[in-house]
Amino acid sequence: MLSYRHGFHAGNFADVLKHAVLVRIVQSLLRKPAPFFYLDTHAGAGRYDLESAMAKKNREHRSGIERLWKLTSVPPELEDYLAAVRALNPGGKLRHYPGSPLIVRHFLRSGDRMALCELHGTEIHSLRAVFGGERRITVDQMDGYQGLKAFLPPAERRGLVLCDPPFELRNERERMVEAAAAAWKRWPTGIFAYWYPIQDRRTADWLHRKFRRTGIDRLLALDLSVCPETGEKHMNGSGLVIVNPPWHLDEHMKTVLPWLHAALSPQGEGGWRIEWLAGETA
Numbered sequence: 001m002l003s004y005r006h007g008f009h010a011g012n013f014a015d016v017l018k019h020a021v022l023v024r025i026v027q028s029l030l031r032k033p034a035p036f037f038y039l040d041t042h043a044g045a046g047r048y049d050l051e052s053a054m055a056k057k058n059r060e061h062r063s064g065i066e067r068l069w070k071l072t073s074v075p076p077e078l079e080d081y082l083a084a085v086r087a088l089n090p091g092g093k094l095r096h097y098p099g100s101p102l103i104v105r106h107f108l109r110s111g112d113r114m115a116l117c118e119l120h121g122t123e124i125h126s127l128r129a130v131f132g133g134e135r136r137i138t139v140d141q142m143d144g145y146q147g148l149k150a151f152l153p154p155a156e157r158r159g160l161v162l163c164d165p166p167f168e169l170r171n172e173r174e175r176m177v178e179a180a181a182a183a184w185k186r187w188p189t190g191i192f193a194y195w196y197p198i199q200d201r202r203t204a205d206w207l208h209r210k211f212r213r214t215g216i217d218r219l220l221a222l223d224l225s226v227c228p229e230t231g232e233k234h235m236n237g238s239g240l241v242i243v244n245p246p247w248h249l250d251e252h253m254k255t256v257l258p259w260l261h262a263a264l265s266p267q268g269e270g271g272w273r274i275e276w277l278a279g280e281t282a
Contacts, residue, residue: 061097067264199236221275
C-alpha cells in the first residue's frame, strides 16, 4: 500500500488520453467568465523528469507522449493539450512531463482555484515544491476520497474533479464507484472524471455497470486500448467515466479517440469506445 509512484509511468499512453480529455473539459469551463474550482484527489508529484531513474526503467513515455511530440500536425482538439506539455519544455526537447495539476494550472485564471490531495509522503513533498506559495492552490496530504468530502461542494458552484487512484487495492473500483455516487449527491452540478485502467474488457464492462446503478443521470464513458488482451495482468488500455460531461465532449472524442488509437497503436491493436452509460443516448 502507498507504493505506487507515477514517475515510472509518466507520459504513457494512459496519461495522453487522460490529459487530452482533461484539457477539453477545462476549456469548456473557460468559456464562461465565472471562476471555477478544480479538485485533484490523487495529485501525484505534479511534475515528472523523463530522464529520471524511474522514468528510464520502462521508458513508457516513448510509446505515449513522445509519439505525439514528434508530429508536425495533430487534430485541433489536441493542440491545447500539447501546448501545456510544450510549456514545460521551452527548449523544444521533451524532458519533463506535467501531471494533471500542472496541466490545469497552465490554463488557470486569476480567479480560479485548485485543491490538490496526495497521501504518499514522497509525492506530497514534490507536490508542495511545485505549488508551494500559490494562494489559489492548496496542497493537502490526505486520502483522495476524503478530499471529495472535505472540499465539496465548492463555493464557486462550477468546476471539475479528477479522480485517478493508483488501483493498488483490490477493491479500488468498488471504492471509486461508491465515492462517485456520494460526491454527485454533494455536488450534483459538478463535472467529475473518474479514470480507470483496463486489463481486460470484462472488468471494464463490470465497472460501467456499477456506475449505471449509482443513479447518476449523466454518465459518459471513454476508453482507449493500445495492446491486445493476453490474459496477463498488465494494463493494455485505460478509460474515463465522466459525470456531467460538457456539451459536445462526446462529439470531440469521436475525432480524438480514433486518431490517438492510430498514433499510439501503430499496429492497430486494441481499440477505442465511446458510450453513454446514463443520459443522452443511453
